[in-house]
Amino acid sequence: DAGVIQSPRHEVTEMGQEVTLRCKPISGHNSLFWYRQTMMRGLELLIYFNNNVPIDDSGMPEDRFSAKMPNASFSTLKIQPSEPRDSAVYFCASSLGAKNIQYFGAGTRLSVL
Amino acid sequence: AQSVTQPDIHITVSEGASLELRCNYSYGATPYLFWYVQSPGQGLQLLLKYFSGDTLVQGIKGFEAEFKRSQSSFNLRKPSVHWSDAAEYFCAVAPNGGATNTLIFGTGTLLAVQP
Numbered sequence: 001d002a003g004v005i006q007s008p009r010h011e012v013t014e015m016g017q018e019v020t021l022r023c024k025p026i027s028g029h030n031s032l033f034w035y036r037q038t039m040m041r042g043l044e045l046l047i048y049f050n051n052n053v054p055i056d057d058s059g060m061p062e063d064r065f066s067a068k069m070p071n072a073s074f075s076t077l078k079i080q081p082s083e084p085r086d087s088a089v090y091f092c093a094s095s096l097g098a099k100n101i102q103y104f105g106a107g108t109r110l111s112v113l
Numbered sequence: 114a115q116s117v118t119q120p121d122i123h124i125t126v127s128e129g130a131s132l133e134l135r136c137n138y139s140y141g142a143t144p145y146l147f148w149y150v151q152s153p154g155q156g157l158q159l160l161l162k163y164f165s166g167d168t169l170v171q172g173i174k175g176f177e178a179e180f181k182r183s184q185s186s187f188n189l190r191k192p193s194v195h196w197s198d199a200a201e202y203f204c205a206v207a208p209n210g211g212a213t214n215t216l217i218f219g220t221g222t223l224l225a226v227q228p
Binding site for chain 2: 004010012031033042043048050055056091093098099100101103104105106109
């Protein structure tokens with residue numbers, strides 16, 4: 001299996017621009033998670049989906065952040081407008097079943113100038 | 114409050130020495146327990162997991178961890194560290210036996226390996 005695939009690996013943008021991060025979960029997995037990692041706050045869960053339905057978005061920092069999962073094989077995390085404090089590494093993870101063994105993608109390193 | 118604690122932010126060991134990374138959690142019911150490793154510029158890779166049964170679990174890369182209910186701990190060990198083990202290690206907990214479908218991560222321990 002190819003694992004969880006995230007794109008792009010690196011994104012540099014200017015403040016105010018829209019940013020879209022993409023994730024393809026492992027085929028057959030039914031849960032998908034978006035995390036943000038920073039030095040100051042560590043690893044934070046932003047939102048997760050079960051069977052393409054958002055279950056808990058309490059970690060989404062502001063209305064500037066939105067996430068979608070239109071089908072079982074694709075999800076996006078969008079930031080509009082982006083701000084310098086959004087600079088971080090964003091990870092996507094997927095899992096199957098109650099044991100919740102999460103498999104992580106390689107992450108997208110976002111820099112907002 | 115429910116939490117996962119990794120008390121050691123940074124550890125340095127010599128290559129060939131033994132290693133123990135500490136993890137404590139504060140949840141009422143026995144949770145599912147995990148250790149992940151993150152190499153620089155990479156995502157998190159699962160090292161091992163505990164759901165139930167034998168409290169000593171074996172993982173990849175020669176790592177093992179022991180669940181101690183009385184101490185609410187799940188410490189990670191390796192008898193002989195290799196230079197390639199230098200990375201950041203995260204303990205994670207799925208509270209209530211995974212009922213919530215989320216993981217709570219510790220703040221991580223950064224391991225440096227001296228030649």
